[in-house]
Amino acid sequence: MTSEYNDKYLHEFLILKWIEMDFIINRNQFFDSIFLEEDLEYKSHARYFNSLTKYNGLILPVFDFNTFLKDTFGSGVNNTFNIGLICSISLFSKINQSLYRNYILKEKIDITQKYLALKINVKAGIKRIPLSEIRLIPTGLREKMNQEGVLGCRFTIKKNIQYFVDIETIICKFLREKG
Amino acid sequence: MDNNEILKHIETNKNKPVKKSSESEKLLKFMIVQVNNKKYAFFAHQIKEIVTNVSLYFVPFVPPYIRGFINRHGEPHTVFDLNALFEKETLESSTFLISNFENDQIAFLVSAVTEILKIPESKIHMIKSSNENDELFIGSVTSDDDEIFIINLPNIKVRLENDL
16 A cells, blocks of 8 residues: 555554454553453443443443444454453543443443443454554545544555544444433 | 639638637537436546446445445545435446545446537536426536436535435
């Protein structure tokens, strides 16, 4: 891929490898990962929050990112093992932190306000990607897709597309819908 | 007119541009495309490239007439399906017109490019209807007894903005 920019601007992303397309997530949006072997089902007010997991003695709600991606992009993945990315709520914007606190209060169960887990398929890997390879969404669709949490895309040598997604925007959209 | 007169005439007028009978009227160039069983016209200057057999990538959160992205020179282009827009049926094809918009990357899915026409400005029939779909056309041109509607690209972009 040719680049008009200096490729020294590398950044770490997590690449989720699905069948028809891939997804890339900023590595800074999570700080740890766990196996989701014993996640407990529960009925939440917010869509895609349908299980709980334990992390360092805390109970975390799990956002089912796999199902969200399948529902939204119509894509699938060839693996059934899942892991949980641990995201710190303190990295959210002030407005979204408040939104999350309100969600926790409504749930009326003992779950932490500090972290949440994002359920993803284990078929993923961290890679340093030159920012010059990531393209903005074309102008006509940019505002709408940014609001939905799709910030850009990248085309790979294998002629595949990778969507650059913002997990905070995606999660908070569902907290807001049911909030 | 004898030969001397002919030569004199040529000498006198050699640097003057030849005025053709049709020059008094401006000719506009159109690209005529087939979309399913209908023809549409684009102003030729609005199209910079025709590409075939490239991958079409699904895009969520968009109306049905947005079929996805194609990758052109590493840049995503939004693909409009004119058949889905006008006839509410998706088009099966792999021919794309890349538009010349300066501030957006837009492509159109068509069945085929059929011809390039040069048409006198006076032969273009402007549309003055308030019908919603008519706003997506500037007017029409006649070719081989076919009335071919001219796509209004700026208004198609406005339509998308309204539908999002």
